[in-house]
Amino acid sequence: MRFRPLRGSTAESTELAQVADPPQSMRAVVFDAPGDASVLHESTVPVPAPALSELLVRIVAAGVNPIDAKTRSGAGVSALLPALPSTLGFDFSGVVVRAPFEAHPLQPGTPVFGMVPFPRSGGTYAEYAVVPSLSVARKPSSLSHVEAAGVPLAALTAWGLVVETAHAHEGQRVLIHAGGGGVGHFAVQFAAYFGAHVTVTASGANSAWLRELGASVVIDYATTRFEDVVADVDVVIDLVGNVHGHTGTRSLQVVRPGGLYILVPTGSWPGYADAAAQAGVRSTSYKVVPDGGALATVGRLLDSGAVQVYIDKVFDLTDAAAAHVAIEDGHTRGKIVLRVSDD
DSSP: OBOOOOTTOOGGGGBOOOOOOOOSEEEEEEESSSOSGGGEEEEEEEOOOOOTTEEEEEEEEEEEOHHHHHHHTTOTTGGGOSSSSEEOOSEEEEEEEEOSSTTOSSOTTOEEEEEOOTTTSOOSSBSEEEEEGGGEEEOOTTSOHHHHHTSHHHHHHHHIIIIIISOOOTTOEEEEESTTSHHHHHHHHHHHHTTOEEEEEEOGGGHHHHHHHTOSEEEETTTOOGGGTOOOEEEEEESSTTSSTTHHHHHTTTEEEEEEEEESOGGGOTTHHHHHHHTTOEEEEOOOOOOHHHHHHHHHHHHHTSSOOOEEEEEEGGGHHHHHHHHHTTOOOSEEEEEOSOO
């Protein structure tokens, strides 16, 4: 496969990678109706077609996130699904199959990682996906596709929380709930990287690991109530909410006046904004932004070794139901990933 170079282009840009045309159909894991993990099953579905500035990507590995399980069960973003059966999955690592145009920087054969606009499009539990070109970045060269697939949604969420919303900086005091999970372990690293003093709630088994990632204080939520040992923090990043133990309500007790409380699982506490205002605390929710530019920055941090991704478990695509059981267990360290195809 070749294309004629643009005038003034270099000779090295004239050669494209040899990439086979995609088939008309592909393997995917779908669900026909909401339910427990057993509703997930493998099916054969059409390969999607890219339009305008979109890429077609062959998926090598896909991230598994709590929002996937919530959507499968009838919560999450299930109300926005255009129809059932549907695939699931927001993030991936793979290889570009079709680029929008010949001079696009991400040509066929380029390893990339990123996020699809699920549920507006098909998910990543499939062999191919259509992806907005602004929602991807080149895969970090130091990571395998399985490792890279565990990054986009979790790391971009953490980046938005820590860097873009909390504006982490030297000496800032940050409390992060559920620091051992996918988003949490990135949030700990980003906050520490920018100089914040990081306190984390997590299981005792993750204590040493989280200190290695940059946490200054790790509180075992099973043995210690964090409000008994923490006070006057500048920011709380709450990845738990009020579903278990009223973590959100208790968090308002430890934020300094005028500090910031950020709630990620907003469905767990609809009244958080009023409660925060009454406590004299600023508050906001947060939703991940699939920003390829920010993801490229994260990729450079990963390649430099300043940040790392931890993959807890890897399942084959056909074992997606087992992956959902594992993530719903609630004790995942870092990320769970589906291996979709060979590299």
